[in-house]
Amino acid sequence: MDFRISEEQELMVEAIRDAMTRENLEPYFLECDRNHEFPQKWWDIISDLGLHSMFIPEEYGGDGEGAVSMFLAMEEMGRLGAPIYLFWEHVKVDDLQTDGTQEQIDKFMPLFLEGKSAFSQGYSEPSAGTDLSSNSIQTTYTLKEDGNYSINGHKHFISGATNSDYCMTLAKNSENPEELTLFFVPTKVEGARVEPMEKMGLNMEDVCDVWFDDVVVSEAAIFGGIGNGLTAASSALDYERLVDAFNAYGQALCAYEDACRYANQRLVQGRPITSRQLIRNHIMQMAMRIYTMRDLCLHFAWNKDQGILKREEASLAKQYCSEAANEVVDHAMQVLAGIGYCGSRVSRIYRDLRITRISGGTGEIQTLIATKQILRQYE
Ligand SMILES: Cc1cc2nc3c(=O)[nH]c(=O)nc-3n(C[C@H](O)[C@H](O)[C@H](O)COP(=O)(O)OP(=O)(O)OC[C@H]3O[C@@H](n4cnc5c(N)ncnc54)[C@H](O)[C@@H]3O)c2cc1C
Structure with a gap:
């Protein structure tokens, strides 16, 4: 199995990293978070990078990229502390393509292309x-x-x-x-x-x-047709749940990396806290979840791109990643301790991640959906 990403995808990830690092966006995110403001400056930067059009089908002026590319984009933006929970239009585009009439597609696709929420x-x-x-x-x-x-x-x-x-x-x-x-x-x-x-x-x-x-x-x-409301809503939720998993993972990645960097430089009794086994355990608990989430997301994103994503896979990804990501940020907070709680972006991520276990279908419901499909295989 070849796990490498394409050269174009690598270039996209690099471009995101360069642009977001150059702009030093963290103080801006902090201010937007404090003032409850939409981060328009970041939105414009990623628009210039083509991230609002990459998932639009080519016939509507986009690049027609699939779920793996969306995962990689969210991973890199999440790593750099961006509010990737806002990066949701590809879910709606997916939905529109599946159940929209031609008239609806023609009406809304140009808005998505401009980075607007249609x-x-x-x-x-x-x-x-x-x-x-x-x-x-x-x-x-x-x-x-x-x-x-x-x-x-x-x-x-x-x-x-x-x-x-x-x-x-x-x-x-x-x-x-x-x-x-x-x-x-x-x-x-x-x-x-x-x-x-x-x-x-x-x-x-x-x-x-x-x-x-x-x-x-x-x-x-x-x-989606008269009387088909629930069917159309459910089919939209499959990709949404996968993207919920990307979102949870991307934010947790930021907290994990911040905690690792901090642990390496924070001194207690003259030595870095990484010399303490209990701190190493926090790092290990985070790393196990980060690596597993990444593989799970990439695998199911690939399935989505092949048209073989199963309902239980979407629910499983959402359930696992939303739980694991919340656990990661909790470990990260413990490593950062006081500064994590007062004045680090990990505290923002801590608040922003909790919803991943609720919206788009609660964890309890993901369990019911996934186990229904799984148990059926063993009847
Ligand atoms: C920040 C945020 C953003 C949201 N965005 C949107 C949005 O854009 N569009 C939209 O339509 N909705 C949105 N939602 C709603 C979200 O999808 C619902 O909150 C979620 O589906 C749960 O519904 P509920 O809050 O009514 O909880 P309830 O359905 O009342 O559930 C309460 C508890 O009972 C459990 N429960 C319910 N039924 C069962 C069962 N059969 N078996 C076992 N346990 C069960 C639940 O898991 C939960 O623990 C959003 C919610 C939030 C908080």
């Missing part, structure tokens, strides 16, 4: 998170006499909703509640309201409540 993903509601069945979803669509649909309801925890003009909204038919459908619903029109929520971390991104009060959309807004 739409947010609106599945969750106050009454519906893990359970997205029609019993829990309260948002409705009603077919009007003129053939348009009226959308009413409240979406909850919607990432990036203030920066997008549309929310891909899961709703049920008010006349036939079993029928769930996804619609691209505009969020900057009369009847729509978006409000950011308080949260523990992810300060450079907004997570919002979104309300719709008789927002009217046409048939062209239907995504």
